[in-house]
Amino acid sequence: MNAVDIISDYVRFPSVSTDPAFSQGMAGAREFAAKLLADAGLRVETVQTPLHPILLGRRDGPASWPHIVLYGHYDVQPADPLALWTTPPFDPQIRNGRLYGRGAADNKGPHTIGILGLASLLRRRPDLPLRVTVLLEGEEEIGSPSFPGFLGKYKGELSKADFVLLSDTGSPSAKQIVVTTGLRGIVGLELRVKGPKVDLHSGLHGGAVFNPIQALADICASLHNADGSVNIPGFYDGVLPPAQWERDELRKFPLSEAAYRKFLGVNALYSQPGFTPLEAVRYGPTLEFNGIGGGYQGEGGKTVIPSEAFAKITCRLVPGQDASRVLKKLTAALKSRIPKGITAEIIVRQGNNPYHVIPSGRPGAPKNANPVLARAFDAVGSAIATAFGKPPLFLREGGSVPIIGDIKTETGLDSLMVGLFTPDSNLHAPNENLEIEIIERGMRAYELLLEKIATP
């Protein structure tokens, strides 16, 4: 079976980690991934956690061999709004050179590419001096709540490895691959405000009570200043601005502001002071509203003052910010802005630190870096140049892979991240997809890179 068919079969399991209704899809995806690891010749272990188990696939060997950890996640985002998918999210289809389906790009496709690249290399060189631990988790899309506990138990083993290799980041296209050198962290919460004990008739009672939606709008509006910056005292404390080489590298990125604006479908871009919009998504922190709800949302109108309303809020954090400190500041700011007549509840959802690595040879790179990682940063350039026809750019990215920061903190391991999805991949959105060309070239790049790491 070829790689596209394998990824398709994997996507068929609806492994939505956030919703207990999908527990069967989670189990199916996990079994499928375990077989994939076994087929690559790895020894498979399923590690139970309080929620979704973690899979480990190991290739053992002498301590003198380099040891890499290959990371991926088998869970996916919810597929709604379903009506906007051209073909069903869990019935993968190929159109225009792309494989469509929820999880095709985030992250089933990319980590399958790595595993299949490794499998191909091991078939060609069965004696390759390389130790591998593939680590597939099932809670990435909900902030990896079980991961700290797992790390606590396995950090003895993991901290002896050389670095983590993964593909859960993006590149502009198959023509320009990006190696990601930093990830934003994330904190998330839900703010629920409550006014009157039941929904009220807006005629009989309107004028005497603070409308919970008004309170929510006031609080949400207060979280940004007019210039687009975040209005939480201390939010920007410690933010590490991009180095000059990082700004320069971004200027080589094949995307103009006009093209980006068109791609997003907005009539103007918007960013906070100190960053161009293209810089802001990689090097700047944010506060975003992911959802809001309250009162009557059905057809027509209903003249009520609702009893309750809520907003789901997440902040993306950049190197220098600390997730727990930002969460504390955000929570304190929200609490201080609840008006009289309204009570509020804050439900904290997730918190993960940002991550940053400076590649060997760049200004500021640590002198005592792990030599296997330094070799890998050098090798990834030629592996990608050979497989894709052009060397990669080294850039920080705006997304979060929550566990990368945790792994660094707990085990000291840095991460090498090869971007395999593209802006058109529609991550977290309807019609998610992955380019077939990237699947094929990506497997070749992984094979070349792993071979170079093992036998420089």
Add this chain to the structure above:
Amino acid sequence: MNAVDIISDYVRFPSVSTDPAFSQGMAGAREFAAKLLADAGLRVETVQTPLHPILLGRRDGPASWPHIVLYGHYDVQPADPLALWTTPPFDPQIRNGRLYGRGAADNKGPHTIGILGLASLLRRRPDLPLRVTVLLEGEEEIGSPSFPGFLGKYKGELSKADFVLLSDTGSPSAKQIVVTTGLRGIVGLELRVKGPKVDLHSGLHGGAVFNPIQALADICASLHNADGSVNIPGFYDGVLPPAQWERDELRKFPLSEAAYRKFLGVNALYSQPGFTPLEAVRYGPTLEFNGIGGGYQGEGGKTVIPSEAFAKITCRLVPGQDASRVLKKLTAALKSRIPKGITAEIIVRQGNNPYHVIPSGRPGAPKNANPVLARAFDAVGSAIATAFGKPPLFLREGGSVPIIGDIKTETGLDSLMVGLFTPDSNLHAPNENLEIEIIERGMRAYELLLEKIATP
């Protein structure tokens, strides 16, 4: 069959006018009401409209007889959230001296009380010199869109009547009935904002686009000033403040601010400058958010920047304000506050003028008032005192009965409004109900009042 059973059978028809899924419930309620009119000895006519038909029940007679129009509406509000009802909304039940069900209080119960009071009177005095036109509409809860067209066709007949008598307003309890002398008008619209063309990954794109929920929160927050007043230029133009006798009458109202706060279940009341909270709901204009939605609202979190968000907004208007002028000002204010990067659509839902009548004998009452109406204002005091044991208070109310203002404008007819539901009736909310005692005493009051109007 007694009145409670008749109202129960009427409530069983789920006549939700806003939702086309309930068209069968609308038809059932209409047929039931037509039979009620016929049983009272009235000649029934069904008037087709573009949406829900209007029922007329006539008792004809010589032009020398007084002619009253009895108004009601057979449509009801949606019943959601269904989970909060103790017993199903359309399966009426009696508990603690109250009849529970959607429409029991708004407005099937109250107008049935009037019709049954009339029927009882006509059985006792078959030769009563009184002309009656009962008018039951089916679009009150959606702003009576078909009513202007109906009025255009029937205003010749209606304008020859003396006044409109109705019960679609409230009283504090069976111990203190209120005759309503004014109603707030209403304008309503939905604001839909759109940013990126699809939901975006908040990590990959957060920082470069204006989040539509942020735009919506900013706009909604801008609609009130910090002191609670509405921040729309010209919104308060022409507002008629309450007369001293109206403030005095309200002070006799048996409700303290502390008791009102407790009833609403809020830790503080809230009102705009110039009004106490109890005055604000009757004499002050408002801008309320009835619903808001956007982005991910399901279980857990989803890290998206949503493509769209919306808010449903209504304003209650007081005498001196004009619905179409306020709507124009509100729309202009919203349009002027749409930020760059966001597009907006405004869907206008409803607009109706406020209404005000000064009862005979009060300061400012017109000298050339219709003598039958003046007699009725005098008679209603003794009819209610006899039936309920205490004379009524004469107060403006915060709710809207959209057509009352339209009738005044089109036909010159004023309205006499006898409040029959109570604060515990849960109008527009779960567990709507009507007191059994009010059903019985109300029928008696209607019978006495109608008799006094016909034969003073």
